[in-house]
Amino acid sequence: ENGITRPKGYKVSFHYNSRVEDMHFGKTHPMKPWRLTLTKHLVLGYGLHYAMDTYEAVAAGKDQVRAFHDPDYVDFLAQVSPQTFADLCAMPRFAKYCPPKHENDTIDLGPFNLSTSAGADCPVFDGMSTYLFLYTGATLAATHQLTTQQTDIAVNWSGGLHHAHRGEASGFCYINDIVLSILDMLRYFPRVLYIDIDVHHGDGVEEAFQRQPRVMTLSYHRYGPYDETGHKFFPGTGDITDTGLKGTVGEHFALNVPIPSGIDDRQYKFLFEAVTGRAIEAFNPSAIVLQCGADSLGGDRLGQFNINIKQHGECVSFVKRTRLPLLILGGGGYTARNVARAWCHETALATDNVLPDAIPLDIVPRPEAFQNRAHGNGLLYPPFQRLHNNECKDADLEGMVKKIDT
Ligand code: ZLV
Ligand code: CA
Ligand code: ZN
Structure with missing residues (x-):
């Protein structure tokens, strides 16, 4: 009676474990697993779970994570906590990964780009092992549903951590669940396309497959200097000329769409679809x-x-129209109420449901999260206009499409 129906002619599976919600990266850290709680509230509140097969995720095994990551790094991640960090660092096996200390360092870095200092991109926090292996387990279970043809679209909003490297954490990402998923997929699918609409460059995934012509990576991201000091927007890679490792079979199997700040809907649609x-x-x-x-x-x-x-x-709908096996993952997103709105809306799109636009405030345990005096309680609102000055010229975007096309 809530009007939610299962999609006709195909299946969607949803992978999640609420234990990822309890984590805190630190008081001032922008990554808030609380956004996943809000997403869950909306998805369940609207009744979208009736439209999918839902699975409670279990933790990935260390052996599964070793399919991409360095074995020492995996062992460290499996044991690390604020309590064990110092002792682990002192062990000869891990001490060799600790960078030398500099006097005026503001944060002291441990091995693998991890740190217990407040203000680090990749802090060590309580329960982090549990969190990492759970979001990875959810992505691998979703992948398994796809490779065994038990589902057509699999969703894991807690995954999509695209910056993690083989032996190092980076940009809030510790285990690269995306790379692990694609490695599994390559055993069943001849060619896998990776598309990344996070505002940051999907560098970890691109790097992992730079010699692999069976994987094409395509990232849309903010690129270029962004402040008075000329600092680049993180991670600083993903220029349009970066098309894969030159002189290898992987060349031409990476695509990058570097975008100036302030791009609007019409321009993004043009770029994305072209x-x-x-x-x-x-x-x-x-x-x-x-x-x-x-x-x-x-x-x-x-x-x-x-x-x-x-x-x-609409990016999700565009990709869905290919009717190819599709894995949908989360990633960044730092204004929690909007992250939840977007991912709930996209869960509806994946299952071919249309949701009433005003969020029924009685469906969520925390209605105040979706109530806003200025913007109301719409699912697709508030509309964001000119919050950032639009530095994108149509002619430049057209030029970019032409350049990428060659
Ligand atoms: O959304 O960080 O700029 C996927 C994702 O793509 C940096 N990091 C690096 C370069 C030197 N550090 C700065 C250290 C800052 C540490 C804490 C913040 C704290 C408060 C407010 C903003 C940040 C922050 N950090 C903003 N941008 C960064 C980036 C990392 C971005 C990762 C994006 C991850 C989940
Ligand atoms: Ca991106
Ligand atoms: Zn991001």
Whole structure:
């Protein structure tokens, strides 16, 4: 009676474990697992769980994580906590990964780019092992559903942590669940296309597959100097000329769409559909992984785009229309109420449901999170306009599409 129906002719599976919600990266850290709680409240409140097969995620095994990551790094992650950190660092096996200390360091870095100092990108926090292996387990279970053809679209909003490297954490990402998923997929699918609409460059995934012509990576991201000091927007890679490792079979299997700040819906739609459409045509993928980082939305605490939830969702719909096996993952997203709105809306799109636009406030345990005097309680609102000055010229964007096309 809530009007939610299962999609006709295909299946969607949803992978989640509420234990990821209790984590705190630190008081001032922008990554808030609380956004996943809000997302869950909306998804369940609207009744979208009736439209999918839902699975409670279990932790990934260390052996599974070793399929990409360095064995010493995996052992460290499996044991680390604020209590064990110092002792682990002192062990000869891990001490060799500790960088030398400099006198005027503001944060002291441990091994693998991890740190217990407040203000670190990749802090060591209580329960972090549990958190890492759970979001990874959810992505691997979702992947298994796809590779065994038990589902057509699999969703894990707690995954999509695209910056993690083989032996190092980076940018709030510790285990690269995306790389692990694609490695599994390559055993069943001839070619996998990875698409990344997080506002940051999907560097960890691109790097992992830079010699692999069976994986094409395509990232849309803010790129270029962003402040008075000329500092680059994190992680600083993903130039348009970066198309994969030169002189290897992987060359031409990476695509990057670097975007200035303030891009609006119309411009993003143009770029996304032109470039993604051409990539699908040329690469002819057998499956697609879509990282839906919600920090590309206007009003995000870290992002600098002016994209609305509706357009963010249209990227999902565009990819879904290929009817290829599809893995949908989360990623960044730092204005929690908007992250939850976007990912709930995209869960509805995945299951072919249309939700009433005003969030019924009685469906969520914390209605105040979705009530706003200025913007109301719409699911697709507030619309984000010109929060950042639009530095994107149509002619430049068209030039970019032409350049990528060659
Ligand atoms: O959304 O961070 O700029 C996927 C994702 O793509 C940096 N980090 C690096 C370079 C030197 N550090 C700065 C250290 C800052 C540490 C704490 C913040 C704290 C408060 C407010 C903002 C930040 C912050 N950190 C903003 N941008 C950064 C980036 C990392 C961005 C990762 C994006 C992850 C989940
Ligand atoms: Ca991106
Ligand atoms: Zn991001």
